Amino acid sequence: MDAIRAALAVLEPSTLELTDDSHKHAGHEGARDGRGHFSLLIVSPAFRGLNPIARHRAVYAAVGELMNTDIHALSMRAFAPEEFAP
Numbered sequence: 836m837d838a839i840r841a842a843l844a845v846l847e848p849s850t851l852e853l854t855d856d857s858h859k860h861a862g863h864e865g866a867r868d869g870r871g872h873f874s875l876l877i878v879s880p881a882f883r884g885l886n887p888i889a890r891h892r893a894v895y896a897a898v899g900e901l902m903n904t905d906i907h908a909l910s911m912r913a914f915a916p917e918e919f920a921p
Contacts (some may be wrong), residue, residue, distance in 0.1 A: 836873075838905060842898045844878065849916055850878035856910075870907035882915040
């Protein structure tokens with residue numbers, strides 16, 4: 836998870852909550868290769884003016900090769916700071 840957090844730092848998030856949900860997918864075909872299932876809550880000024888698809892693309896671009904080596908599934912909620920109230 837440290838590698839994922841480090842990769843997402845490029846988006847300068849004010850909030851980043853990353854949860855490893857891999858235990859919920861034990862035995863799942865995608866979990867057999869060692870890549871994990873994660874849930875992400877990320878709040879970043881980089882998302883201002885972007886629609887949800889563009890925000891997801893920005894996250895996927897940030898994690899890059901980790902999608903092939905560490906991440907099997909990434910469920911995300913991505914917000915601009917003014918859209919998020921904890």
